[in-house]
Amino acid sequence: MKGVPAQAEPPVSRVGGLPDRGPGLDRRQERRVRRVAIVGNPNTGKTTLFNRVAGVRHKTSNFPGTTQEARLGFADGLDLIDLPGTYSLELDLSESQICRDVLSGQTAPRGEPMSAPDAVLVVADACNLPRNLMLVGEVLRRRLPTVVAVNMVDLSRRRGIHIDVERLSEELGCEVVLCSARTGEGLERITRALHDAAIPHPTPPGDEAGLRRWAERLYVFAATAEEGAADDSFTDRLDRTFTHPVLGTLVFVGVMTGLFWMIFKLAATPMSWIDALFGVLASQARSSLPPGVLTDLLTNGVIAGVGATAIFLPQICLLFFLISLLEGTGYLARAAFVMDRVLRPFGLSGHAFVPLLSSHACALPGIMAARAVPDRRDRLATILVAPFMSCTARIPVYVLLTVLLFPGREGMQALAFTGCYVIGVFAGLLSSLVARRTILRGKSRAMAMELPSYKWPSVRTALMLTMDRGMMFLKKAGTVILMISVVLWWMGTYPLTPEPAELIGARQRVAAAGPGAEPALTDEVRALETEHGRVSARRTIQARIGSAIQPIYAPLGYDRQLTIGVLASFAAREVFVSTMAVQVVGSNDAPVKGMLAEIASAKRDDGTPIFTAPTSWSLLIYFVLSMQCLPTLVVTAREAGGWKWAGLQMAWMTGLAYLSALVVYQVLTAAGVS
């Protein structure tokens, strides 16, 4: 609540003496806590309002059997459920269905009780009341205690729209609060009103035409607008520019280039801090703990694995932050129409733009967002190709390989990095074209989409989303990746090979000679230690598995360690970097000089470097195109309606990746590139 002026006033019916707690706690035993469902049209500032009221105390949860998400928050004795935005409760769309079912108590987000909410908060846009009142009417007909929050009143006042809140409240039979989630105006009245909300008395008409007449009559009755108060010519000009075939495309390319440039430019410094932090942690652990299995597990398993992943947190946070800001400006909806022109020849519609853009963060929300694609065939094509878009899990691998390919040449690194994204997009488009000519014959469906008004984006909303996604990533690094790192460390350490008598004898001779030991003797010990390291590394469980599968990847230039890295990535792509770190650091007793540098100097069993140019290019292409994400396959099967689609996606992507990487490696090797 910090920084929200509205919260300065004590809430009306806060649960007696209880401090605010996060959702998911055992708070429902308190009888006065009310469960409130928040519904509203898209673009009404519903998310901003939720963020203002719930603050940082929220979590995201999905509905059982679906991929629709709701955010759950807790504030002032209210359990808030922020439902997906919908234009109507009666549409044949999944978000509409979810809202219907939550209001009737037929579904609830995972972990929430399956019962109708105690109250409903309908968020309406003050600048577009007649249409928003239709949704209000649909909710009122459900006979649940209701409060209507007429949001963005600061904007409507500037536009000369005046709303008589008392008249509106009287006609609707429920409390109406004028508010602005942006400035915080009226928010304390919303929480108070939700505690006092009662079942509204009049019932609006049930048929669509009757409801429309009711909403229009109500608007005329309760609102007045000053003539000529608004001038839309600026918006008209911006719209024409942003959707212009040439100018619009140039703006789009410029915006996207700027986005990625900022991600790299701004992330570099915090990334080096995190890298240094984990380097110091590992050195400290090594120097302060007694040598042994536990220290080895901590430094070479836990710190190496988690550190190599956590380093990418700044880039992931920046991507979500900037995309959220961009969405808040209203530009992204225009960009969807620019992209419609690009996507249509490949059998995708502009509706696919948001799912495909989201897939650049993670294919899971991308595939979930594909539910907004109205046509089934368009939707299936979008789902099938979404994982080709370079997700954030690939960023660690791209960064590692581009840095290895072009050490110290940041311009070339950025170019190669952008190239990966472009290759991913083209592979996706071409795959869609193939699908639309074979298994999903037909043209893409035409687009109809609301274009939200241009405004300054909410930094708070962007920060909330960034925090959410950043925590998700860290949680993954602290759970799945930690577990995989420990397992890999174990597989890469055991069974232990006893030190040969020769090495033990040489060590004893060095110890006996004391500080004056001849250099030849210490060199001998070092050589014997290296040899022992190699022999024991080859006997580990990991080495045996890697050696058994490596022949499949040999034509792509991958050795045993890279094969392990590629296989482990199937759990999650970013695991590749931690896997390489654990393998490399585990077989190398050199002091930690930064994980990336350690990996860069890694050697094969025969002593040659792992990351030659042909191998690095081949790996890069493999990671751009390959399907290496179990959760994506599960979601594809669920969203597309069968495992055959997931199987097809897996076979097509991995086959394409293997063939492309094979061609790249063989051509570069034949050309003498090293």
Added chain:
Amino acid sequence: MPLSQMPLGSRAVVSESDLDESDASLLRAMGLGPNAEVRMCRLGEPCIVALPCGCDAGGCRIGLSRRIAERVYVRAMPV
């Protein structure tokens, strides 16, 4: 006449559409149903219309593919 043939800056009232029901119901829920007043903001691909929704100061904007704009019919409003 089809919405796609409205002159730039002109106003009209939606009369009917021959879209399939899922498209038509979404348009109606967005406010682009029978008797809705529209102002043409951009012609071509996409076609952008403003819906004053009761007052010129408010309302919303909807972007439409030409294929949809060609199948929504409007009658011109007197200037």
